[in-house]
């Protein structure tokens with residue numbers, strides 16, 4: 001049974017309690033203090049409870065139909081709109097990234113905002129969900145999104161500066177950092193490019209030779225869950241938007257209505273999809 005929408009808005013719909021839910025579009029999980037305050041005020045005046053969705057959005061529950069117009073207008077005043085539902089490019093989720101997290105290899109929230117402003121709401125054959133994580137131990141699990149972006153840093157060594165203190169060995173979780181003759185060594189076959197040795201080296205002997213993102217496609221979190229394919233191992237910040245644009249062209253031109261990106265990739269094969277995206 002499809003939920004009854006209010007005035008055709010897929011993110012404002014009737015729930016089992018007979019009242020409406022307003023699911024607000026939030027990008028990268030970031031809200032201003034003014035917005036969060038307004039959510040509380042609107043929920044207190046017209047609704048019953050507030051729910052934080054698994055995709056970092058905010059839902060106001062229990063709003064009677066005859067109060068929806070006032071509630072929506074008060075939310076709109078602080079830039080909060082219902083959104084991100086149905087067969088569209090959905091809200092972009094993100095961790096805090098390098099602005100706040102000590103473990104981050106890359107920035108995330110500004111990227112989420114840029115992607116969200118450019119693509120969220122665009123019609124797509126199936127729901128298209130994007131997740132961004134700032135490091136290769138990602139809290140947001142970007143691998144399980146239709147498009148996943150995961151921050152990385154390629155470390156290099158300046159052996160003249162290295163004092164052999166061993167801090168990099170201590171912080172490396174995959175055994176890629178070792179000491180040989182009291183000097184650091186990087187095993188690039190093991191290194192997952194988390195950058196933790198870089199931020200923890202006390203003398204700057206480990207430095208970032210390159211930073212960017214690993215790029216996944218075709219992941220899926222709901223049943224049956226699937227990890228996405230790695231479309232590119234290392235993408236620069238400026239190449240992300242053009243890459244998403246090319247994916248959308250290929251997906252929109254060829255996928256049948258209702259097809260998730262993973263399903264579409266399976267119909268033409270990952271290698272063919274990759275070729276079309278990277279050479280178009």
Ligand code: SF4
Pocket residue numbers: 095096097098101102103104105133134135136137138139140
């Ligand atoms: S994904 Fe990595 S960078 Fe982002 S919050 Fe989690 S640990 Fe920090």
Ligand code: SF4
Pocket residue numbers: 161162163164165166167168169183184200201202203204205206
């Ligand atoms: S943390 Fe820096 S100085 Fe210490 S061993 Fe590693 S590279 Fe050398």
Ligand code: SF4
Pocket residue numbers: 153155171172173174175176177186187190191192193194195196197198
């Ligand atoms: S970047 Fe991460 S995985 Fe690679 S050597 Fe440094 S700490 Fe280890």
